[in-house]
Amino acid sequence: MEQEFPIATYIALQQELNTERAQLEKEKATWKAIRATASETDINQLDEQFSTHFEYLFDVVHNSSGTSLREYRDLLNALLQKGASASLLSNYELEGYNLAMFIKDIYLINGSDNLDLAADIVRTTIIAGADLNRQKAYVGNGGINSLEQVCAYLALGIKYGYSKLTVEQYSFCYRIFPWIAHKQLPGDVANGHFEEPYHLFRRMLYASPDVEDMQEKTLLRIMTLGWSPFSIADELLSPRAFARIAVINPRWLTMLIPHEQQELKPYLDIVRERINPAIIKYLLNAFTSDKKIRKHLRTFFSRRPHWLLKKIITETPETIFDLVRRNEQDLLIPFLKHYKRGLMALRSKDNQTLLQFAMKCRSTVENTIELLRQAGVSTAS
Structure with a gap:
């Protein structure tokens, strides 16, 4: 039925994420083994070269220099095979050029071939040990890291905001998400901590029919990572926190509070523990947002x-x-x-x-x- 939780998709996405992460860790292990055999002098030179070539990407992306993404993809990959790391890339959002900045600039890269090359560069840089948490791109009054940037793009959809992503550029973000996403640990929830990038996705979610399927799958992917939209301090939730989701797609709201199924037990254990009177109040605000949503919730809750x-x-x-x-x-x-x-x-x-x-x-x-x-x-x- 239309309103049932897409459990088959959920399981497939969970397996896909696990497979992607396992393959990435395997490639990282190979890189670490190569790096361990290099001398300190060679490592220093390789790291310098990797950083220099990566920073030249700024000109390729922003100024359409004569050098192609393919050339830099090949240069960075060759350095990776020798044990070079991305450790010298700047973490500061107003200095140098790093992975978060490159991902933010994806709206400047067009064509499926170039976007494939960009994805290769992202993967190579991640394997080379880029600091995904600390490398920031400038946005507004501060910086955001790669995962935050990807979640923001995936939430906004296409043809919206300053970036106005195309479907191909949006697909790039969806493609690289498994490489930079990470599980939320049970201890984070127990201590009241939360993964900000995933709540950023919820807060910035915008209706984008052309990529609605990928938006829904992103929501499911995040759920498989142990995230709950309720694992957040109450004061950081607005009274209309869930009404926004309901207005975009009532089905997405009920996906966050699915009926019990064995495959969903890890997610539901977190959700049930976290939902408190304040969150129930906010959920009811969403349930009663308009007539269409009321009817959807009536059908959903009446089933069993x-x-x-x-x-x-x-x-x-x-x-x-x-x-x-x-x-x-x-x-x-x-x-x-x-x-x-x-x-x-x-x-x-x-x-x-x-x-x-x-x-x-x-x-x-x-x-x-x-x-x-x-x-x-x-x-x-």
Whole structure:
């Protein structure tokens, strides 16, 4: 069904990421073995040459110099085979030319052949030990690293922002993502830490129909890496944090809170632990953004019992009374379908049943009251 979680795609992407990472680590191990046999003098010279050739890429990209990307791809690869490293590339966003800057400049490189060469250069530089965390490109009032830049581009889609990526340039970003992405460790979540690049993707997500499939797969890729959109300090989330996703594509919102499946257990373990009353409130803001989203959520939650509905009843029961007060019938229906007994046991702060509360609440309309009655919710205390 359309609204079911794309589990087959999720598993395939997880396997693809693991395969890509394993191959990259294998190539890194080969490079390290070669480098270990070189003399200190040779290493210093090789590293200097690698840095010099890489920095010349700025002129190739920005000034369309006579030298081609192919020539520099071959030069850098030849140095890699001798054990050269990318350790001398500048980390500072206002100095030199590094991998993050090259990736940021991808909007200046056109044509599938040139983009393939650019991808080769990125891979070679990563294998050569480029500092992916510390090398920054200048953006606004500060710098962002390679993963942050790629996540930003993947979120924005094509023909948007200063870069206005083409589909081919966007595909380049999607292609190199596995080489620079990394798992979020369970300890990061437990300590309240989070991987900023992945939240950057969520915050900057923009509707881009021509690359919607790759945007969705990027979201799934990030989920396989142990990331949760809820693993972030509450103060860093805006009340409309998830409404933005829902407006772009309601299906993406429900992908973040999937029904239970064994293959999703690692992800759901993190999600269930992290979702708190504040996040539930923000999710409800998203669920009720507009009529289309309400209908989508009604269908999604009505399919079968869902852990989030149960969590709301047991941990934030006041939420149910608020849904009644707001006449959110589309959202009340799944609760009544799967958790009627739990709803019947709820009491307001004035010790009212749900139906008593509805009947005495001035904002509640007759249709909501009738919905509760038809479901068998009584006024008996």
